Amino acid sequence: MGKGRAPCCDKTQVIRGPWSSAEDLKLVTFIQKHGHENWRALPKQAGLLRCGKSCRLRWINYLRPDVKRGSFSKEEEDTVITLHQTLGNKWSKIASHLPGRTDNEIKNVWNTHLKKKLTLKDEDESPHGDESKESSSISSSSSSSCTIMSSGKRNLEMELDHQKNQGSSTKRPRITENVKDSSPREVSNQCRPTNKPKELSSSSISSNNSNITISSQVDISRPEDYQIGSLLNFRAQYDVHNSSEEVSKPEEITAEIPFESDYDFWNMLDSLSSFQSNEVQLENAEACQSSNFGDAYSTGEEDQNKKWLRYLENELGLDATKDENQESSLNNAAETLVPESFQY
DNA sequence: AACTCAAGCAACCGCTGTTCA
DNA sequence: ATGAACAGCGGTTGCTTGAGT
Numbered sequence: 307m308g309k310g311r312a313p314c315c316d317k318t319q320v321i322r323g324p325w326s327s328a329e330d331l332k333l334v335t336f337i338q339k340h341g342h343e344n345w346r347a348l349p350k351q352a353g354l355l356r357c358g359k360s361c362r363l364r365w366i367n368y369l370r371p372d373v374k375r376g377s378f379s380k381e382e383e384d385t386v387i388t389l390h391q392t393l394g395n396k397w398s399k400i401a402s403h404l405p406g407r408t409d410n411e412i413k414n415v416w417n418t419h420l421k422k423k424l425t426l427k428d429e430d431e432s433p434h435g436d437e438s439k440e441s442s443s444i445s446s447s448s449s450s451s452c453t454i455m456s457s458g459k460r461n462l463e464m465e466l467d468h469q470k471n472q473g474s475s476t477k478r479p480r481i482t483e484n485v486k487d488s489s490p491r492e493v494s495n496q497c498r499p500t501n502k503p504k505e506l507s508s509s510s511i512s513s514n515n516s517n518i519t520i521s522s523q524v525d526i527s528r529p530e531d532y533q534i535g536s537l538l539n540f541r542a543q544y545d546v547h548n549s550s551e552e553v554s555k556p557e558e559i560t561a562e563i564p565f566e567s568d569y570d571f572w573n574m575l576d577s578l579s580s581f582q583s584n585e586v587q588l589e590n591a592e593a594c595q596s597s598n599f600g601d602a603y604s605t606g607e608e609d610q611n612k613k614w615l616r617y618l619e620n621e622l623g624l625d626a627t628k629d630e631n632q633e634s635s636l637n638n639a640a641e642t643l644v645p646e647s648f649q650y
Numbered sequence: 651a652a653c654t655c656a657a658g659c660a661a662c663c664g665c666t667g668t669t670c671a
Numbered sequence: 672a673t674g675a676a677c678a679g680c681g682g683t684t685g686c687t688t689g690a691g692t
């Protein structure tokens with residue numbers, strides 16, 4: 307026996323880089339059917355040319371149904387800041403306090419936003435030594451990513467653009483031509499300073515489901531309940547319709563409320579209304595809360611499985627499903643993606 | 651319009667902890 | 672007790688995108 311560990315996979319035999327929609331679908335399909343008891347064996351069994359680690363990461367950070375996406379709310383940021391003070395860079399520990407957020411996401415937010423904000427805050431405070439500023443400085447960091455925007459004007463424009471578009475449900479996810487990466491970026495950049503509303507892709511599904519996971523008693527078919535539900539864990543301070551003192555400044559409006567993601571969410575919801583039954587959502591969420599996603603589905607939730615797949619495929623831009631035959635076509639597709647030879 | 655630069659994020663890398671034979 | 676196999680974690684990298692010039 308040689309010392310040292312064998313590499314987790316033969317790197318010459320695996321694909322690296324961004325995941326394609328087809329790969330995502332393969333992975334989700336497989337995990338739904340069989341769970342993920344063995345990450346190392348999973349890629350082979352699922353017909354993926356990926357390292358097991360890569361599959362795991364993709365699932366946990368992106369494909370898992372209860373993953374929440376979009377910009378961090380002020381409460382979430384405050385939670386991260388607070389927890390970081392006590393836990394340090396224990397991202398997974400911090401993530402455990404933020405339902406639906408992944409350690410990777412929190413780490414990124416910390417490194418890109420929060421660290422800077424705290425640095426700025428320190429610089430602001432140190433010359434004056436004014437402790438009383440603390441709360442305001444953190445809430446100015448409220449920033450969520452959006453406050454980082456240098457220009458309040460731009461922020462305001464975003465908000466106005468929002469309002470302008472609210473009546474329209476025509477905003478659709480941008481389907482990139484690049485098959486290599488249909489997914490993550492468009493979604494996660496919702497907070498980027500731009501006048502063009504960001505569009506959702508596959509991850510919006512996760513955001514959707516995560517909110518249900520968080521607040522299973524909430525009727526997600528109603529916007530107000532969605533709003534409450536999505537923020538339930540953060541004491542639901544952000545009533546979109548009630549302006550608190552924090553939203554008195556234009557710069558802070560978009561920062562205070564993860565509104566853009568909500569907006570996208572509703573557009574998406576419109577287009578998917580036929581799919582979104584609460585029961586399905588709740589049961590999917592419950593299923594996914596168990597560590598082994600597949601187990602829940604092996605209990606005879608075949609129907610929901612199909613719907614979930616259809617939904618995912620739609621989100622991934624593999625939208626071959628427009629009519630009543632959606633389910634069967636998707637199932638066929640899914641079946642072909644998972645090697646038939648593989649049997650548990 | 652073209653270019654440069656910085657921000658943001660997904661994915662990778664390598665290490666550690668845990669489990670099991 | 673030992674070491675291999677595996678999952679998980681945290682740090683880092685590299686690509687994409689939008690803003691600024």
